[in-house]
Amino acid sequence: MNSDLINLFAETFGISEEKLLPDATLESLGLDSLAVIEFLFQIEDKFGIQIPDQANPPRTLAEMVQLIEPLLPAGKPAA
Amino acid sequence: MRRVAITGLGVVSAIGSGTPVFFESLLSSRSGIRSIDIPFPTGTESVLAGAVDFDPDPHFPRARLLTMDRVSQFALVAGREAMAQAGLSDAAAWPSSLAPERFGVSMGTGSGGAGSTDVAYTALLEHKVARLRPMTVVLAMNNAIAAHVSMEFGLKGPSSTVSNACASSATSIGEAFRQIRHGYADAMLAGGSEALLNRGTIKAWQAMHTLAKPHADGAETSCRPFSVDRSGLVLAEGAAMLVLEEWESAQRRGASILAELAGYASTTDAHHLTQPEPQGQARAMTLALADARLNASDIGYLNAHGTATEVGDVVETSAIKLAFQNAASRLPVSSSKGGHGHAMGAAGAMEFIGSVMALRAGQLPPTAFLEHPDPRCDLDYIPLVARDCPGLRVIMSNSFAFGGSNAVLVAKAA
Numbered sequence: 001m002n003s004d005l006i007n008l009f010a011e012t013f014g015i016s017e018e019k020l021l022p023d024a025t026l027e028s029l030g031l032d033s034l035a036v037i038e039f040l041f042q043i044e045d046k047f048g049i050q051i052p053d054q055a056n057p058p059r060t061l062a063e064m065v066q067l068i069e070p071l072l073p074a075g076k077p078a079a
Numbered sequence: 080m081r082r083v084a085i086t087g088l089g090v091v092s093a094i095g096s097g098t099p100v101f102f103e104s105l106l107s108s109r110s111g112i113r114s115i116d117i118p119f120p121t122g123t124e125s126v127l128a129g130a131v132d133f134d135p136d137p138h139f140p141r142a143r144l145l146t147m148d149r150v151s152q153f154a155l156v157a158g159r160e161a162m163a164q165a166g167l168s169d170a171a172a173w174p175s176s177l178a179p180e181r182f183g184v185s186m187g188t189g190s191g192g193a194g195s196t197d198v199a200y201t202a203l204l205e206h207k208v209a210r211l212r213p214m215t216v217v218l219a220m221n222n223a224i225a226a227h228v229s230m231e232f233g234l235k236g237p238s239s240t241v242s243n244a245c246a247s248s249a250t251s252i253g254e255a256f257r258q259i260r261h262g263y264a265d266a267m268l269a270g271g272s273e274a275l276l277n278r279g280t281i282k283a284w285q286a287m288h289t290l291a292k293p294h295a296d297g298a299e300t301s302c303r304p305f306s307v308d309r310s311g312l313v314l315a316e317g318a319a320m321l322v323l324e325e326w327e328s329a330q331r332r333g334a335s336i337l338a339e340l341a342g343y344a345s346t347t348d349a350h351h352l353t354q355p356e357p358q359g360q361a362r363a364m365t366l367a368l369a370d371a372r373l374n375a376s377d378i379g380y381l382n383a384h385g386t387a388t389e390v391g392d393v394v395e396t397s398a399i400k401l402a403f404q405n406a407a408s409r410l411p412v413s414s415s416k417g418g419h420g421h422a423m424g425a426a427g428a429m430e431f432i433g434s435v436m437a438l439r440a441g442q443l444p445p446t447a448f449l450e451h452p453d454p455r456c457d458l459d460y461i462p463l464v465a466r467d468c469p470g471l472r473v474i475m476s477n478s479f480a481f482g483g484s485n486a487v488l489v490a491k492a493a
Contacts (some may be wrong), residue, residue: 014142029142034146038214041212
């Protein structure tokens with residue numbers, strides 16, 4: 001997984017990186033749907049990107065990274 | 080008529096968090112008021128405030144903090160203390176007679192998530208952002224506090240949020256009392272929370288010209304209810320929460336009953352937006368006594384609203400005389416705002432908890448810094464030093480608000 005995104009995730013939610021396994025559900029990490037929306041908003045602001053609205057919002061960490069990573073500007077540091 | 084037991088208390092305040100610390104501070108006239116530097120766009124100013132020394136991180140995971148204003152954080156910390164004291168922290172361990180659907184929430188707040196509103200307006204107008212945080216609405220909405228409290232403890236009964244300015248949480252407790260008394264709920268978590276020490280709210284209050292100026296004896300002594308050298312109120316923050324239960328239901332589950340919430344009344348002056356009126360306040364006291372089926376002479380301690388504004392102190396003194404008649408001169412009265420400041424929507428609950436603690440301890444909190452009483456405030460205002468009052472059986476707590484809202488609570492020893 002993109003380490004910059006994982007770092008940012010760990011920092012935002014105060015969760016140690018060892019717990020951030022790809023299959024970990026966002027719910028099991030203590031995030032409800034509103035916290036996910038807030039995090040995606042922060043990502044958009046930080047990287048100047050726009051994440052399209054999701055019919056099926058990301059459920060796991062890997063799904064969230066898959067959603068964000070292709071949108072990140074190439075070569076731009078993520079933290 | 081169903082009786083109402085108080086079985087849990089919780090406080091977050093400028094003079095300490097946790098009910099025992101809070102009460103100890105009240106008795107010793109410890110002040111939590113200080114000068115804090117606020118960076119306004121026009122320059123930093125020192126502002127007197129009863130700010131709470133509070134770090135949310137030990138209390139909440141960061142994911143939760145993204146959706147929770149400071150005002151809700153205070154309420155949850157106070158609510159946890161109250162629920163723990165009542166032995167109800169773990170809903171799975173509740174007796175089957177206590178149904179979550181019959182356990183409600185009644186919150187008071189003046190400004191709700193005002194800090195989040197201030198942050199949003201700053202982003203929009205000062206930093207000129209094109210869009211606001213997605214959580215702006217749910218952080219700021221007044222009933223978010225009750226929502227967080229209900230989710231924390233799984234309370235599915237009636238829920239309401241009272242915004243009656245400085246009388247908000249006395250009213251919310253009184254309305255919760257009625258929910259139980261009249262059978263709409265068997266238990267209620269009731270109280271108030273306020274977190275308004277942000278730039279916009281402070282500037283708005285400065286413009287009212289009711290705020291205290293720093294006193295020569297030190298910033299911490301600047302709120303002086305009933306004193307001739309008073310100069311106004313001091314804005315403060317905090318929360319106070321109580322667990323209320325139907326008396327027999329509390330007894331059946333073996334709860335430790337701290338006191339009985341025996342009477343409540345709410346009246347309106349219908350007179351002026353900011354000028355209080357003695358008749359409306361007196362009527363609230365008289366009706367609360369009648370509601371508790373008690374006489375004026377039964378009250379052994381009155382916690383005054385006592386904000387340390389000239390008009391407020393003088394009018395309340397007149398109102399107490401109107402309500403208590405001949406008993407007024409013998410009635411011990413104090414205001415605790417000299418210590419914790421004016422916690423606005425949380426003030427009524429905070430002061431009612433202080434009064435319930437006084438009832439239990441048989442000790443009356445003094446009026447801090449009352450060295451030179453205003454001759455127009457000539458009741459027994461318990462100056463400076465706490466007083467032993469063995470055999471104290473009944474207390475009253477006054478809360479009066481801008482807008483002319485008056486709320487009075489009466490509690491009896493269990």
